[in-house]
Amino acid sequence: MDTATDGQQQxxxxxxxxxxxxxxxxxxxxxxxxxxxxxxxxxxxxxxVSGRFPGDKESRSYLAQIARNLVIDQWRRLRIERAYLESIxxxxxxxxxxxxxxxxxxxxLMQIDAMLDRMPDNVRRxxxxxxxxxxxxxxxxxxLGVTISSVQKYMTRAIVACYQVVYEE
Amino acid sequence: MKHDAPIAPAIVEQASEWLxxxxxxxxxxxxxxxxxxxxxxxxEHRRAWQRxxxxxxxxxxxxxxxxxxxxxxxxxTQRRAALKLLGALLMVGGSGYxxxxxxxxxxxxxxxxxxTGEIRYVTLSDGTxxxxxxxxxxxxxxxxxxxxxxxIRGEIxxxxxxxxxxxxxxxxxxxxxxxxxxxxxxRELGEGSRVDLYEGRVRVTPMHGAAxxxxxxxxxxxxxxQTLALPAVGANGSSWTEHRLIAERQPLxxxxxxxxxxxxxxxxxxxxxxxxxxxxxxxxxxxDAILAALERSLPVHVQAVTRYWVTIKARx
Numbered sequence: 001m002d003t004a005t006d007g008q009q010q011x012x013x014x015x016x017x018x019x020x021x022x023x024x025x026x027x028x029x030x031x032x033x034x035x036x037x038x039x040x041x042x043x044x045x046x047x048x049v050s051g052r053f054p055g056d057k058e059s060r061s062y063l064a065q066i067a068r069n070l071v072i073d074q075w076r077r078l079r080i081e082r083a084y085l086e087s088i089x090x091x092x093x094x095x096x097x098x099x100x101x102x103x104x105x106x107x108x109l110m111q112i113d114a115m116l117d118r119m120p121d122n123v124r125r126x127x128x129x130x131x132x133x134x135x136x137x138x139x140x141x142x143x144l145g146v147t148i149s150s151v152q153k154y155m156t157r158a159i160v161a162c163y164q165v166v167y168e169e
Numbered sequence: 170m171k172h173d174a175p176i177a178p179a180i181v182e183q184a185s186e187w188l189x190x191x192x193x194x195x196x197x198x199x200x201x202x203x204x205x206x207x208x209x210x211x212x213e214h215r216r217a218w219q220r221x222x223x224x225x226x227x228x229x230x231x232x233x234x235x236x237x238x239x240x241x242x243x244x245x246t247q248r249r250a251a252l253k254l255l256g257a258l259l260m261v262g263g264s265g266y267x268x269x270x271x272x273x274x275x276x277x278x279x280x281x282x283x284x285t286g287e288i289r290y291v292t293l294s295d296g297t298x299x300x301x302x303x304x305x306x307x308x309x310x311x312x313x314x315x316x317x318x319x320x321i322r323g324e325i326x327x328x329x330x331x332x333x334x335x336x337x338x339x340x341x342x343x344x345x346x347x348x349x350x351x352x353x354x355x356r357e358l359g360e361g362s363r364v365d366l367y368e369g370r371v372r373v374t375p376m377h378g379a380a381x382x383x384x385x386x387x388x389x390x391x392x393x394x395q396t397l398a399l400p401a402v403g404a405n406g407s408s409w410t411e412h413r414l415i416a417e418r419q420p421l422x423x424x425x426x427x428x429x430x431x432x433x434x435x436x437x438x439x440x441x442x443x444x445x446x447x448x449x450x451x452x453x454x455x456x457d458a459i460l461a462a463l464e465r466s467l468p469v470h471v472q473a474v475t476r477y478w479v480t481i482k483a484r485x
Binding site for chain 1: 175176181182185186188189190192193194220221223224227228230231232233234235236237238239240280433434435474475476477478
């Protein structure tokens with residue numbers, strides 16, 4: 001059996017055995033039938049795309065894990081999208097970015113947000129101050145009440161975290 | 170494929186240190202030599218550096234003010250913690266409702282939301298009519314013992330029947346507003362909430378204060394500790410539910426403040442024309458038309474730098 005049909009077969013079995021359960025599980029937590037159905041559907045889609053299928057015993061916890069990540073991603077996207085649109089709402093029309101540019105910026109913001117998630121508090125603060133407030137390391141050191149060499153360590157860690165998001169996931 | 174192959178963590182670390190130094194300002198002469206040597210020493214070094222250049226390009230792809238607004242740190246930290254907690258609750262099977270306290274992502278939970286300029290109503294499962302004003306969000310939680318509506322932002326107007334078994338409660342950051350068979354509006358103002366009672370009675374309970382009973386026609390402001398009676402709004406206060414603003418000899422400045430809720434961007438009124446009195450019925454589905462109507466009926470000029478930046482001035 002080649003891998004494509006093998007995958008489909010596995011997916012079919014998983015779907016048959018666990019789709020109803022997953023949807024119920026989500027409905028209880030999200031309190032919204034339609035949303036639960038969508039997320040359940042996306043979970044199986046994600047599974048198919050990844051091609052990684054769980055063993056029998058951990059099927060449900062694995063599906064729940066994927067579903068949970070999907071829901072968190074949605075919240076994250078909603079929050080970022082809203083904040084971004086607010087940030088450009090005041091722009092006069094000629095300066096307002098095109099829809100295409102917006103989509104690109106949103107994608108990048110999502111990516112940076114994922115990077116920030118990997119950073120401990122001080123590292124994240126230093127990174128934000130340096131990249132988006134334009135502060136020098138000396139100014140950041142003063143702001144955070146740490147030495148310049150600590151700021152340099154934070155920044156190195158921040159860059160490594162960014163790298164990991166882009167290249168190691 | 171070599172091009173996509175992972176790079177040893179130690180090399181990534183070194184490259185990151187170099188980038189950190191570059192970001193810190195100009196390299197000293199000996200640092201520049203060392204950097205050149207490091208690059209020349211190994212193809213993997215160059216590959217890591219290239220990846221970081223690409224990363225830097227990505228970071229540069231976001232305008233700084235958007236990045237600042239979206240990724241800002243303080244509320245963000247709380248949000249991150251809450252998101253993690255919520256994830257944990259999803260995992261162990263909590264309801265999730267308990268942690269829905271801190272903005273800004275909580276609006277994602279709201280069962281009903283409107284955008285700026287949007288006004289609509291929904292009929293809830295008990296027959297209560299819920300009108301949402303522009304840019305508003307609520308979270309509706311009905312249980313066997315109560316009908317609870319959490320106002321996250323904006324303004325709502327409720328027209329409800331009395332249900333002795335399940336009180337209808339609007340929850341705001343400031344406290345609870347409990348309906349006793351009634352028609353009333355609640356508006357979240359950031360620093361407290363406003364209640365306008367059109368029919369029936371309601372009881373307002375600030376989170377840390379004494380309950381106050383309101384009668385039809387009353388308006389009240391309250392925060393977590395205190396309540397304050399306001400001048401009544403009159404029946405026209407709820408005209409937004411019919412997608413109209415009604416002005417009866419209303420000062421222009423006040424009218425413009427109301428109107429600005431339905432338009433994205435800035436809408437300002439020059440103090441010189443603040444006191445001009447306005448009378449009319451204005452359909453909210455076209456705020457540009459309202460501005461044009463103002464120009465026709467009052468000695469004012471509407472100066473639009475763009476659609477999102479409008480000032481109303483005296484006509485010269």
